[in-house]
Amino acid sequence: MRIARNSFQRVQSKRNLISVASLTLLLLASVLLTACTEVFNPTATPVIFDPTPAPPGTRELVLAGSAIDIAALSQPRELPEGNAAGGEALHTTLGCAACHSTGDDTIVGPGWKGLYTRAGERTDLEADDYLIQSITKPSAFIAEGFTNVMPAFDYLSDQELADLLAFVKANN
Numbered sequence: 001m002r003i004a005r006n007s008f009q010r011v012q013s014k015r016n017l018i019s020v021a022s023l024t025l026l027l028l029a030s031v032l033l034t035a036c037t038e039v040f041n042p043t044a045t046p047v048i049f050d051p052t053p054a055p056p057g058t059r060e061l062v063l064a065g066s067a068i069d070i071a072a073l074s075q076p077r078e079l080p081e082g083n084a085a086g087g088e089a090l091h092t093t094l095g096c097a098a099c100h101s102t103g104d105d106t107i108v109g110p111g112w113k114g115l116y117t118r119a120g121e122r123t124d125l126e127a128d129d130y131l132i133q134s135i136t137k138p139s140a141f142i143a144e145g146f147t148n149v150m151p152a153f154d155y156l157s158d159q160e161l162a163d164l165l166a167f168v169k170a171n172n
């Protein structure tokens with residue numbers, strides 16, 4: 001009887017051991033599962049990258065190690081001879097036509113009829129300089145009744161600028 005009871009107790013304690021082990025396993029599994037659950041992370045506000053381009057020539061001046069002469073940088077830009085037909089083509093290919101008619105009707109920006117005359121009266125800049133500024137840095141002066149939505153065409157070559165100006169002059 002004693003032997004039988006002893007072996008019964010051994011079986012019993014083995015069972016206990018098994019159930020403790022399986023409980024531990026279950027606990028571990030649930031901990032692991034919870035740890036794996038995806039945590040909802042609301043999308044952060046997108047960062048808008050809108051760098052302000054340095055004035056033309058700044059890089060050369062910085063590389064040369066000299067102090068930046070702001071006055072020299074804002075000197076009127078000397079342009080080559082312009083070609084009105086080239087400028088008319090640029091009005092379409094650069095997308096100016098999406099916002100500017102060549103007549104006097106407003107699309108998003110003012111129509112270009114009479115623009116050359118107007119350009120000389122808008123600010124104290126000469127007409128050519130005002131036009132160059134309006135194209136390369138439109139936010140510098142906002143024509144009355146309009147908003148600051150024109151993108152800066154600050155990557156145009158001197159020839160492209162000269163062609164656009166020639167077209168504006170011819171279309172005046």
Ligand code: HEC
Binds near residue numbers: 094099109141149153
């Ligand atoms: C997204 C629309 C949009 C595009 C594209 C656009 N412009 Fe403009 N533009 C405007 C608006 C609006 C104004 C008036 C506000 C201001 O002065 O910036 C303006 C103003 C101007 C002015 C000054 C006009 C005035 O009466 O004083 C010039 C010059 C000009 N744009 C040239 C251009 C040229 C050249 C292009 C193409 C290379 C171009 N724009 C493309 C919207 C646009």
